[in-house]
Amino acid sequence: MIETGTARKEEIMSLSGEKKKELMLRAADIREKTVEIVIGGNGGHIGGDLSETDVLVNLFDYMKHDPKNPKWEGRDYFILSKGHSAEAYYAILNYYGYIGQEELDQFGKLGAKLGGHPTKKVNGVEANTGSLGHGLGLATGMALALKMDGKPNRVFVLTGDGELAEGSNWEAAMSAAKFGLTNLTWIIDRNHLQISGNTEDVMPLENLHGKSESFGFQVIDLDGHDHDAIREALESRTEGKPTCIIANTIKGKGLYCAENQAGWHHKTPTMEQFEHMKEDMAQYRKGMA
Amino acid sequence: MEKATCRGAFSEKILQEAKKDKDIVVVCTDSRGSASLGSYPDELPEQFVEMGIAEQNSVTVSAGMVAMGKKVFAIGPASFYSMRSAEQVKVDVAYSHNNVKIIGISGGISYGALGATHHSLQDIALMRAIPDLIVEIPSDANQMKGLVDAFLEDKTPAYIRVGRGAVPVLYPEDVKVEIGRAQVWGDGRDVGIIACGQMVYRALDAAKLLEEQGIHATVLDMHTIKPLDEAAVLKLARECGCILTVEEHSIYGGLGGAVAEVLVADKPVPMTIAGIPDQDVPNGADAEVFTLLKLDVEGICEKAKALIKRKQEMG
Structure with a gap:
């Protein structure tokens, strides 16, 4: 049984054509900005940055949050458990005005506020992450406390897929189901690659849908670059169960040379590669006009 | 009791x-x-x-x-x-x-x-x-x-x-506890003993036993290991000239290590770190094991006396 979240009944189930186009164009901008940040800092986890971009863009458009009042009590919470994919997150925070260009310019420099993994010192960031397998448990604790207090806020957590070899995720999954956390949505950036190669060769995760479902989650599989599907899944909740969205994505998406290449887990593009990407993005925008 | x-x-x-x-x-x-x-x-x-x-x-x-x-x-x-x-x-x-x-x-x-x-x-x-x-x-x-x-x-x-x-029970029912502040027991000047946890009452019993033998000890109940009450440690070192730490922990990196870090920087004095040696712990109830490892009251007294002797030899 799949129900729409009662707190957001007023919202549309699927995106209007205009809204979808807006989000797709925004994602293209965020991708370019992300690569710019990586080049500026001379390093970053670019593959996972670019696979998660559409999910992040859609989520930040959907979540309740107020850049002018980052600690607003009515906000929804987001935890980037795959903290290494920080650059796309920074690009989004910059888009919403949580952080400025000066902060982005400092990325990768001595004493910079923005590190290779996000911390709460960065405006808008809710948790210090980087060590994998922590975000889902943290989000579970947050959602549990919100439930205890009868608050309507939701908690979203984005993990990687290679990250799921960490057993702590499954401890957390077990507990999220035990506590019936309808307010918790766990999104998996299922790009099928980790630093050493294909996830199924390194440590098989499949059947991931079956695993998550058997742990007590409502599970939704989707194309993690399809904004309609993402939005619909973000809306979807089953009373008494946490939700797991398996977002099938392409690692390195948008940077042609990096797409589906494990070697681009952490790498800095050349200016030439960046120029190619900008040309591709220009074509993409033109195609949508 | x-x-x-x-x-x-x-x-x-x-x-x-x-x-x-x-x-x-x-x-x-x-x-x-x-x-x-x-x-x-x-x-x-x-x-x-x-x-x-x-x-x-x-x-x-x-x-x-x-x-x-x-x-x-x-x-x-x-x-x-x-x-x-x-x-x-x-x-x-x-x-x-x-x-x-x-x-x-x-x-x-x-x-x-x-x-x-x-x-x-x-x-x-x-x-x-x-x-x-x-x-x-x-x-x-x-x-x-x-x-x-x-x-x-x-x-x-x-x-x-x-x-x-x-x-x-060592303290009254409504005792106020300050984090980072050691509780000082006694004012002996022959040896300073710093202990924590269930080693504190053993150290206090040892101090009584030493007193009967004419040896005057001060005992610090160092319930906060971090932040350590450095002032109390240094005062004890100045007053007693030697320090024995007693803990239910490896001899490496515990209370003794924390105290040594302070002393070595500001007031080096002869010191003994009494704790669980770097080896497998034999099976048995805790009190039995403490006796075996000479961490019981008598063992603490022996260590204190050996330390005082070392202090005197070093002049």
């Missing part, structure tokens, strides 16, 4: 406080019995979270709850909370400044014959190396209760290790 357990004292006190403050939450890991939680889970089910045998997740979930404004006391075996969850303590609690109070029960060799899997003899070394984490080992039940009051005021995360068995 009246005896009581620190874990029982914690449970009694936290129930009393939680009834007044709905934000207090006790988190446990299938440990409500060993933690002596008593009627708490039944009386306050809305403020009790059972995590099952999963200390890592327990620490992380506790951190998440704290981030949302809860006052979380996570209670379970010290051996597992400190070492198995070390990374969760480091990342989700300390580095993330989430004010979780971790109560590690049955610490040290409390579990006796259950063996090394259940002993926590490296926990202090591990926990005190983590920035922004208070490390406490109360010496009696009333000090434990006083600490709960202090913890409810203090915003810094903490690791508190308590033993399993009943220990003599």
Whole structure:
């Protein structure tokens, strides 16, 4: 049984054509900005940055949050458990005005506020992450406390897929189901690659849908670059169960040379590669006009 | 002599406080019995979270709850909370400044014959190396209760290790405990003894025995290992000229290590670190093992006398 979240009944189930186009164009901008940040800092986890971009863009458009009042009590919470994919997150925070260009310019420099993994010192960031397998448990604790207090806020957590070899995720999954956390949505950036190669060769995760479902989650599989599907899944909740969205994505998406290449887990593009990407993005925008 | 357990004292006190403050939450890991939680889970089910045998997740979930404004006391075996969850303590609690109070029960060799899997003899070394984490080992039940009051005021995360068995009551019922402030017993100038946890009453008994032999000792109850009461350590070193530390922990990196770090920088004096040697711990009840390892009252006296001799020889 799949129900729409009662707190957001007023919202549309699927995106209007205009809204979808807006989000797709925004994602293209965020991708370019992300690569710019990586080049500026001379390093970053670019593959996972670019696979998660559409999910992040859609989520930040959907979540309740107020850049002018980052600690607003009515906000929804987001935890980037795959903290290494920080650059796309920074690009989004910059888009919403949580952080400025000066902060982005400092990325990768001595004493910079923005590190290779996000911390709460960065405006808008809710948790210090980087060590994998922590975000889902943290989000579970947050959602549990919100439930205890009868608050309507939701908690979203984005993990990687290679990250799921960490057993702590499954401890957390077990507990999220035990506590019936309808307010918790766990999104998996299922790009099928980790630093050493294909996830199924390194440590098989499949059947991931079956695993998550058997742990007590409502599970939704989707194309993690399809904004309609993402939005619909973000809306979807089953009373008494946490939700797991398996977002099938392409690692390195948008940077042609990096797409589906494990070697681009952490790498800095050349200016030439960046120029190619900008040309591709220009074509993409033109195609949508 | 009246005896009581620190874990029982914690449970009694936290129930009393939680009834007044709905934000207090006790988190446990299938440990409500060993933690002596008593009627708490039944009386306050809305403020009790059972995590099952999963200390890592327990620490992380506790951190998440704290981030949302809860006052979380996570209670379970010290051996597992400190070492198995070390990374969760480091990342989700300390580095993330989430004010979780971790109560590690049955610490040290409390579990006796259950063996090394259940002993926590490296926990202090591990926990005190983590920035922004208070490390406490109360010496009696009333000090434990006083600490709960202090913890409810203090915003810094903490690791508190308590033993399993009943220990003599040293302090009055309503004792006020200040985090980072040692309790001074006596004013002898021959030897300074610094102890924590259930070694404090043994050190006090040893001091009495030494006194009967004309040797005057001062004992510090160093319940806070971090932040260490450095002023008290230096004062003791100046006054006594030698220091013996006694702890239920590896001789490496615990109370002795913390005291040595202070002395070596500011006031080097002859020192002996008495603790659990760097080897397998024999099976047996804690008191029996202490006797075997010469960490009982007589053993402490012998070590104190040997240290005084060393001080005199060094002139």
